[in-house]
Amino acid sequence: DVKVTQSSRYLVKRTGEKVFLECVQDMDHENMFWYRQDPGLGLRLIYFSYDVKMKEKGDIPEGYSVSREKKERFSLILESASTNQTSMYLCASSFPGWGGYTFGSGTRLTVV
Amino acid sequence: KQEVTQIPAALSVPEGENLVLNCSFTDSAIYNLQWFRQDPGKGLTSLLLIQSSQREQTSGRLNASLDKSSGRSTLYIAASQPGDSATYLCAALGGSSNTGKLIFGQGTTLQVKP
Numbered sequence: 584d585v586k587v588t589q590s591s592r593y594l595v596k597r598t599g600e601k602v603f604l605e606c607v608q609d610m611d612h613e614n615m616f617w618y619r620q621d622p623g624l625g626l627r628l629i630y631f632s633y634d635v636k637m638k639e640k641g642d643i644p645e646g647y648s649v650s651r652e653k654k655e656r657f658s659l660i661l662e663s664a665s666t667n668q669t670s671m672y673l674c675a676s677s678f679p680g681w682g683g684y685t686f687g688s689g690t691r692l693t694v695v
Numbered sequence: 696k697q698e699v700t701q702i703p704a705a706l707s708v709p710e711g712e713n714l715v716l717n718c719s720f721t722d723s724a725i726y727n728l729q730w731f732r733q734d735p736g737k738g739l740t741s742l743l744l745i746q747s748s749q750r751e752q753t754s755g756r757l758n759a760s761l762d763k764s765s766g767r768s769t770l771y772i773a774a775s776q777p778g779d780s781a782t783y784l785c786a787a788l789g790g791s792s793n794t795g796k797l798i799f800g801q802g803t804t805l806q807v808k809p
Binding site for chain 2 (some may be wrong): 589616625626628673675683684685686687689691
């Protein structure tokens, strides 16, 4: 069964910590995405990557960075976590073009 | 800029009813439209993917249609069951064909009562 795996289901971090969220896919997809989901705001795109070492800003990149050193792995980095980054984070991958997206199970991050 | 809207935001029906969830999008230049299901606190599960050249897709009790000219898609659920209770999201893929991004609606939260 093809998968997008997010390393943690739940994470609690302190304000100011550097936080790494990891995402791995086993479908040889070129494109990978990070979204955050908040009540009333829906899903918002943070960053995406359409190739190794390539990255593009989404709609809300402030306070985040990403890393894609290998095709199968896409990491989201919170440089200095803040309470307003408490959210559900969802990773997805797809083939370029007309293929559908496959999502991971999400990471619920709480910043205290 | 593409905007995707889902109406209604919430829906409650008795078990066994057939129901339709609506999705509209402002820019008809989409590559595909995808319907997802999300259970509370979980990730998104893909239900159906309709390419821009297609009119509909079916999977079991689910049927999704796409009308690009009117900017609408519908998800039809036949003979609803309590296990269908979840939030249903539609998303349109626009932009470049290789680096396109999914734009999501806000979702319809469905409750099917036994």
